[in-house]
Amino acid sequence: MTRPIIIIGTGLAGYNLAREFRKLDKNTPLHLITRDAGEFYSKPLLSSSLASNKQPDQLAMKTATQMASELGAEIHTQQAVTHIDPAQQTVQLADRKLDFEKLVLAVGADPIRPHLAGDAADAILTVNDLEDYRQCRAHLIGKKRVAILGAGLIGCEFANDWSQAGLEITLVDPAAWPLSRLLPEQAGRFMQRRLEDLGIQLRLGHAARAVSRSATGFVIELAQGDTLEADVVLSAIGLQPRTDLASQAGLAISRGIVVDRHLQTSHPAIYALGDCAEVAGLNLPFVMPIMQAARSLAPILAGQTAALAYPAMPVLVKTPACPTTVCPVMGAPTGEWAIQETATGLKALYQAGDQLLGFALLGDVQSEKQTLVAQIPAWLP
Known part of the structure; x- marks a missing residue:
């Protein structure tokens, strides 16, 4: 009897690989x-659905039963893998053991939880999947004031969406401008002004130190001693690849599963892709790299020869108040930003000599995206 291919994880990486x-x-x-x-649902929609009044259940496009039928697969739901035995090529569930011919880890990443003092630190919400989002939407019912910790990509997207839905948003980040890991300062300030035009308050250069309960909700104490009040606190400070299963199985680990x-791990029958994986030092928790990896790994699982290549891939930031596309600069090249700004748009080009290595387009200059990305060298040729 042919042993199966097993994919652990049914997010964007797992389901698209199966397809x-x-x-x-x-x-x-x-x-x-x-x-x-x-x-089956689109994870990017989690940070852009409140303003359009889409309910969490509306985001689920197909059930596991429907996906099983479509894929000709057996889908084990509500099941945690407790152990992987690479030598025997088995995975252990709570009530059974499954053999595999090839195993794929598509287990994603966990939200990084802030280490804060206060008696309400455990009440801080995170959103990393559809079930998290369901719980978060339940917490928002009847609430008005929301503090979001983290003004990166996800924090800014939630801030924009929830502000447009009528909530009062305060965005807190120790960096001096939003999207500080992706944008140069002038571009970050451009984004900041557009978010402020929505009524979003930005507490930049301020790190949260403690979250405590109050008679009306929560009080967030900032490192400088200031405080702010909120009915709901959401953390969006980043993701950490899930590596526990791989580590327990003796697989090589760095930031992600190496x-x-x-897409082969240090064991020849085990593979990994998506937010949990690290390829040639790159851990890219974005949609386009995941799709690229799925298209590369599928033929390998089918017994063909293939290798992953990453072209330069722009990232769309879903902030309608300031439409933004970023092609991140990979590595640590020696270059500089050249910025052109108007009242309605900003173009930032990162160049080393005559070579374009990254860009950011904010506002009404989005039409230049394809022309610019074609000029950037492949991230992984």
Whole structure:
């Protein structure tokens, strides 16, 4: 009997890999294992659905049963893998053990939780999947004031969406401008002004130190001694790749699960992709790299030869108040930003000599995206 291919995880990486694999191989048994209900949905919509009044259940496009039928697969929902045995090529669930021919870790990443003092530190919300979002929406019912910790990509997206839905948003970040890891200061200030035009308050250069309960909600104490009040506190300070299972199995770990250009871990029968994986030192928790990896790994699982390549891939920031596309600068090149700003748009180009290595487009200059990305060298040729 043919042993199955097992994919652990039914997020964007897991489901899209399964779809790509089934285009090439209709017959090999395929199992997917997930800790949640296994619904198929678009994770980027979690930070852009409140203003349009889309309910969490509306974001689920297909159930696990529908996905199992579509993929010709067995999907094990509400199941946690407790152990991987690479030598025996088995995974252990709570009530059974499954053999595998090849195993794929598509387990994603966990939100980084802030280490804060105060009696309400455990009441801070995070949103990393559809179930988190359901719980968060329940907490928002009847609330008005929201403090968001983290003015990075996800924090700014939630701030824009929730502000447009009528909530009073305060965005807190120790950096001096929003999206500080992606944008140069002048571009970050441009974004800041557009968010402030929505009524969002930005407490930049301020780190949260403690969150405590009050008679009306929560009090957030900032490192400088200032305080602010909120009915809900959301943390959006970043993601940490999930590596526990891989580590317990003795696989090589760095920031993420270390894989080669074939998405193969340090064990030849085990692969990884998505937010949990690190390829040639790159851990890229964005949609386009995940799709690129799925298209590369599928033929490998089907017995063909393939290798992952990353072209330069722009990131769309879903902030309608300030439409933004960023092509991040990879590595630590010696270059500088050249910035052109008007009242309605800003173009920032990162160049080393005559070579364009990254860009940021804010406002009404989005039409230049394709022309610019074509000039940037591949991230992983």
